[in-house]
Every structure is written in C-alpha cells, then in structure tokens.
Amino acid sequence: MYTQRNDTPRRGLLRRGRFAIVLIALIAMLAVAAVAACGGGDGDDEKQTLVFSDLNWTSAQIQNRIAQYIVEMGYDYPTDVVLGATLPLFQGLRRGDTHVTMEIWLPNQDEAWNEALAAGEVVSLGTSLGSDWQSAFVIPAYLQEQYPDLDSIEDLKDDQYKALFASAETGGKARLVSCVIGWSCEVVNAAQIEGYGLGDHVEIIAPGDGAALNADLIGAYEKGDPWLGYQWGTNEPALVLDLVRLEEPEYTDECWFTTKACAYEDATILIAVHPDVVANAPDVVAMLRAWTFDVTKYRVVAAWFNDNAGADANDAALWWLSANEDVWSTWVTEEAADKIRAALDDGEIPAGWPEAS
Amino acid sequence: MTLQEPQIQVEGLWKVFGDDADRVFEPEYESKTRDEIQEELGAVVALRDVSLSVASGEIFVVMGLSGSGKSTLARCLIRLVDATRGAIRFDGEDILEYGPSELTEFRRKKIAMVFQHYGLLPHRPVLDNVAFGLEIQGMDRPARYEAAKAAIETVGLDGWESYYPREMSGGMQQRVGIARALAVDPDVLIMDEPFSGLDPLIRRRMQDELISLEGQLHKTIVFITHDLNEAIKLGDRVAIMRDGAIVQEGSPEEIVTRPADDYVADFVRDVSAAEVAKLRAAAEAVATGGSLEAE
C-alpha cells in the first residue's frame, strides 16, 4: 500500500493564507455587528411586555397570534412568545417568566393547576376553545369500515380484535398507545383500562412525548395499519385524520372518583395569566375575559391552515382576524377595535410574532 | 556453485508509484534521472529496468542504500508489490500473469519471506507462528505442529514453542521468522534485511547460522541488505542497486576488484580483495562444519 502525499510548501502557505482570510472576515463581521447592535434597542416602553406561553401545538399558537395581534395593535403592549412544552411553560407562568397561557387543559393538568391556583401563582380568566373537546380512545375510520362491529371499548375483549392490534412485544394483547409518560392522562388511562376489565386484553404503550404519540398514529395511518390509542380534540392528528371514538360508558362523578370505568369528562380549557398581569394590564384582562374563540371557529381556521401550503400560525391568525371582525370586535373596546382595523388594513404585523411557526 | 537453469529470471522490471505512472515510459523521460522525473510528473520510479537471474540453490544478494529500490524488488518477487512493467519468470512461468488463485498457490508452496521487523503475530505463541503458513494452507493441527516443531528445531529454538514473541530477544524472534519460512518448505526464500535490526555480535552469529543452514538445505535465497560485509560474506553473487537500477552484478570478488563505476568503487573502497577472500573462506568453513545453536 503506497499513498502519495504531495503537500508542497507553497500549497501549505496558500492554505494558511486562506485560513487567515476567513478568520479576519469572521472577526470583522462580528465586530461590525456588535457595534451596530449597540445602536438600536433602547426601549421606551412604559407598558409591560406580555409574554405568551407558546405551547407546542397548533391551536394554542394560533390563539396566541390572535391575542398578540389584538394586544399589540389595540392596546399597545409589546408582546413576546416563549416556545416550549406543557410542563416547563406552566412552571414559567407560575414564576412570572411568561404571562399569558391561552390553553390550560383540565383535567389533564389538574394536579399542577390546583396547586398553583391555591398558591395564588395563576389567575383564571375563563375558557377558551369552548368545552366540547374530549380525550378518548380512538381508531382510524378506515379500520371501522373494515370492522363495523368494532365500535366500543368492550370489543377489545374479543380475541379477533385483540389479535388485530397485537404486536410482537405485546404478547398477544392489543397494543394501545396511551398518553404521554408523566402526564395525568397516563395514570387516568391506565386506571380506565383496569376499570373496564381490559387489563388482560390490552398492553399499554406510553410514549415520552406528544410528538412521538402523533408520529406513531400518522405512521400507522399512512400505511393503513390498525391503530388503537389515545387522542384529544385539538391534537394535530385528531384534526387532520379521520378518527373514530370507541364508545365508553358516559362520564359520571361517581364513576370517575371510584373505578374510572367511564369516559373522560369533557375537557375544560382555561385561559390563565400570571397575577402581575391583572395589576399591570387590566384592559388586556378584560379582553381575555370576553374571549369567545371556540371550537367551531377553530375548526374553520384549522381547515384553512391545512388547505394552504406555506401557511403558518401567523398567516392563519391574520386570515381569521381579517375575516372575523364581527367576532373579535365584541371582545375589545371601540377604540382598540379601530386601531386593530387600521392595522389590518395597513397589513401591519405585530413585533412580538415569531418569524415562522 | 553451477549456474545452469535460472530459478528466477527478472526481465526489464519497472515499478513506478504515482498516478501518472505510464507517462514515465514516454521517450522524453528516457534519459532523465529519477529525481527529475519525480519533479516533473510527481511519480516515483522505484525500479528502473531491472533484469537479473538467480540460479537454483544460490544466495543472491541485492545490496543498496535506503531508497535504492531493493526492498521494492524483494516485494515484487512475491508480488506484495505489483510491478508496473516487465516480467518475473519463476521456473519459466511469469508470475506477473498469475490470477489470484495461482498467486495464492505460488505464495503458499513456492516461496517464503523473512521480514526485517520479523512480522510475527504477537497474539500467538512461537509454535503457532511457525505453523502459520501451514495453517493457511489448511493443514490439520497435528501435521502442521509436527512440521513446525521440526523447523523450530532447525533454527535451534526447541523448548521455546509456547513462548510469545514479546518474551524473546530480537535474534530469537528472527529465528522464529526463519523457522516460519522454512516450515512451508519453499523453493525460494526472500530475506528482506533480516539481520539489520540486530546487534553486531548477534548479527554475525545469525549470518554464520544462515550459511550453515544453507549448507544443509540448499535453498535459493534472495537476500536484501545495505551492509557490504554481509553481502560479501553471504552472497554467491551480488547485485548493487542505485536509484532503482542495478549498477553492477557479479561475484563478490568481481565487485570489489573491478567496480563498474565510481559509485560502486566508492562503496567498496574500504574492502580489499584479501578481505573478501578471508570472509569467503570463513563462510566456507561454517557451511561445511558449523551447526545452528540457540543463543
């Protein structure tokens, strides 16, 4: 084996020269950028910047964009967003790092929510998205067409359906993809499965993240495979894919607090703010209390969002605001409404919107 | 020693390293030196039109300084390096024409090599090192161990079968290397500076032992060295290489008394004809009387 190296001295020098140029270029650019950056950014805000918790799902983000638009354009508060997952953002709200969360899901977040409420760390401003969103066990619609008799959670005791959902690691039981590890719904789902007497028929697979749960469903759906698992109303796949709920006994308090052998209570989705906001931005609080963005409205936005390639949450919010003046104008003062209208006509974009979402 | 049918015949052998190897053969480079060619083409001419013939049973020494191409020549003979042009006839067959299976067969049965740094397998004891060539051929364990033990005895290492190379001195490791080569009973041994890494005292003793061994076995040996004394002492014939070409070939006496050019003359300046005779006589004595003993 013979390898030839012909690094002549000249080439070495050339390489060093090129390196030097790159180095100098970088240093110079950084220096100029640093100098230039010192020039801007001396704010004159008397009004508090309102930071929105940008939960990592679409409905929360579209609601944030709509609220940000109204707050910035109508009430002149600077806004900002912090992107994150449910739990860290809820901790952020409690500590006052973020100020507004447009979707607090109950009962999923019951434990933490009640604790924070009792400690006076959060204030509820009423509901968003209405309240007909349910958590449920679902199967794809195409599967029910194939197996019309498979329509109830009880059917999972049937060997035929158990085998349908079984996988190599479930030992003949039906594979049920449950809620995210550590969320309240993980515990609730497990209790429900026991309560239904499905312990010997169902093997729970618990993902570590909402994105993982969705990817599993989407993967199966694309292949047209059988899928059984947990979904909730505003979750992306539940909006995009054709899914069918398996029938469960209706919710009663009595059942819920004993055997849990019944469906989820309709979810309550709250708007929550940090107590500071109540003191510092009473006009925004009043607007959020009047908030009526519900599931019907959201479905329209979601449909538009999915139909338009290249649309992001910003575009969806702008589209909805433009087309639904009669709705949002009821939430705001007349003065604010005029300013928002003017901003929409001028095609203004709130400074606090993230670049793309 | 009589020179009838040559066992190895090398004809017009070239080895050029580099991408532009073929351009070296264009007429304009014919008269240029190796350094000029390297400067212009970036190609290194390691062997330049080398022709030689080695008779059966003789020790043929190739001598040269480092970079003279002698090691490349040795590797070409066993095709560890593939020559660019020329022919190497082994018992009349051109081994450069061999396909993979013929080459394997050739290496397994006809030829064996001893390396400067021994090239032993550190994870195997002496016995398994010596038996390596036979193991490669697929010989079963008892048979190859028997042959290996005989070879170990020949080089005077009996009793060391279960030791690992690392536990042995350089001279003893090279004995293992020689035993490994002898174990396959080849027609030809290629020895690439086998004693260069050894102390002068040990080196001299190994040279004596090689002569005595050759006295019993009559193998054809191509022996590479940079040491003139070693060349004169061991060689039936000696070829001197410089810049990839052979500058003179002949008996040790011829080389010393009638150097072909200034380069060779400069080489042999310190050796007189009388000394050559003395070295040869000593070698003769070893070959007839001596035997191999362990250090």
Added chain:
Amino acid sequence: MVGAAGTQESEGDPDNTSLAAGLRSLASGHPWLSGTAVVIVVLVASLLIWGPQMDFPTTVSQTEQPAADGRTVVLDQTIREVTGDAIDDGFDWLTEEGDFLFDGVSDATAWLLVRIEDGLKWLPWVAVIAGLALLSFGVGRWKLMAFTTLALLYLGFMGLWSNAIDTIALIVVAVAVSLAIGLPLGVLGARNRLADNLMRPILDAMQTMPSFVYLLPGILFFGLGKPAGIFATVIYAVPPVIRLTNLGIRQVSPEVVEAALAFGSSPRQVLLKVQIPMALPTIMAGINQTTLMALAMVTIASMVAAGGLGDDVLRALQKNQSGNGVIAGLAIVFLAIIIDRITQSIAAENRERLTAG
C-alpha cells in the same frame, strides 16, 4: 482585482491571469492585510447596496389568500418549506414501500427483547444479584463485587428493579445489533478508502444530529415501542464500535499483514487470523464505549415507548419531581458503572493475555 493591499509579485506562477492565481498570490503575500482588505470591500459594498440588517431571500413563491373586507393574507412558500416537504415525501415513500422490511426487523428485535426481559424477570432477584456479584468478583475482586451488589440492591429497594431489567435487556439487544452492524462496517472502512470517506461524515452526523430529528421518522417506520428504542439507541451508539474497529485494524503493523499475505493468506484469512485478533483490544474499547452510549440513550428511548428506567426519569421530570428524577438518574449511572467496570476488567484481562504469555 481586489487590489489595494494585494499588490505583491507572484513569482514563478505560470498562469497569473486567472482569478484563482490572483487570489493565490494575494493570499501568499500578506494574508492578514489582504484578508482585511477583502472584508472591508465586501462590507462597504454590501452596506451601500443593501443597507444594514440585510435579509436572506428565502421565499420561492407567494400566493394571496383572500380574507374579507378586501383584505388578503400573503402566504410565503419558502425554500425551507419546499425542501422539508420533499424530505417528508421521501419518508412517506419509505414508510409505505419499506413496510415489510421495517416490520420484519421490528418483530425480530421485539421478540428477542421480550424473551430476554421475561427470562431475567423470571429469575428471583436474589439469584440475579448473586450471579452478577460473582461475575464482578471473578473479573474485579472485592471492590467491584461490593459496588455491584450495593448498586443492584439500590435498584431493587428503590422499586426500579423491573424497569432496570427492561433497560438491561434493551442495552443488550442494542449493543448486539450495534456490533452486528458496526464490526463489518468498521472492517469495510479499514480496507476501503472510499467507504471510509463516505462513512466518516455520516458517523459524525449520527452522533451530533439531535435525536428527535431521526426519532420521528423512526416512529413512522417502526411505530412506538421497543424496536424504535433500539433504532434510536443504535444510531447513537454504533459509531464508536465502527470507528475503533476501523482504527484497530488500521493500527495493525503493515509488516505483519504483509507477512500473512506472503504466506498466501486469503483476504479473509488476513482479517480473521491477523487483523481482528491484533485489533481486539481497540475493538473492545469500542464495544465498551458503545455500551455506555447506549445507556446514555435510555431516556430518549423512553420517549418512543421503549420502557425501562428512562420512563422513571421522564415521569419525574414531567411532574417536576426533581428528587425522583435524581433517584432514577442515579440508577442509570449505577448500571453504567457496573457494565463499564465489568467489561473493562474483561478487556484488560484480554489485553494481558495478548501481550504476555
């Protein structure tokens, strides 16, 4: 040319008419000076032409979507969206077309994992601890035995035994798969320069790519569960064994390889009788690293529902229980130390056997 500072003779340059030659002479003279000149020229020119805070053109096309009241929403189709969509299409295609392959791999690994888990759980824990303690004593004497015993007892009394077994089973299978893939690839890289050059950047990418980037496609292929966990773990853990097998084989003395060839060894014989035995200490180091990296992925594996100790960590984190997180995290650390020390000791013994009689 860029001139001003770049004036110096370019002696002996055959074609200094070309741009490259000009640059070369520029660089070889006074790199700092000429580099600075280039940067200043570029900076001034770009500021004059485009002004400060220059944006990258990222939009491919724009479409206007009508809203209401004559307002429209402009949708940007960006380079990133177009590229992302194309990659998505690729994954979708792979998901559907590669289904049979992924299913086969998935079933095989799940089957193996479940067997190992069941086997280890069937054994009384006293027996497992005694066995591992004995092994520790055999390779590492009293200190290692004491550590192993205490660490395993910790796992048991903290209620982490069953999940620890799941994790061990996951590691065993992930390492086995890594070796099955990594050893041949390492050998290939050592023998084939092209393969080596191709592999290097891929291995770098495997270790630096944030795991969720490949986890989501992984879930599409394999679905949630243990095979997806193995997939994630192997991607992260396989590079060391490939790299060190490659390195180990390259480090084998070329003369020994020549010697083997000179005696008529086939390439296979060279590999099996010379290169691999001599590279073994380095390969063992690679296996050790691979094992530890596999353990580092336990939490990520739990994200895709592979189970094990990662579940405990995730659950603790999702519920903001730092103490619980530490307890589960320590369990992973202890497992890592046990596995590391035992394999190190075995490797050390191996090395001694190799170097001494």
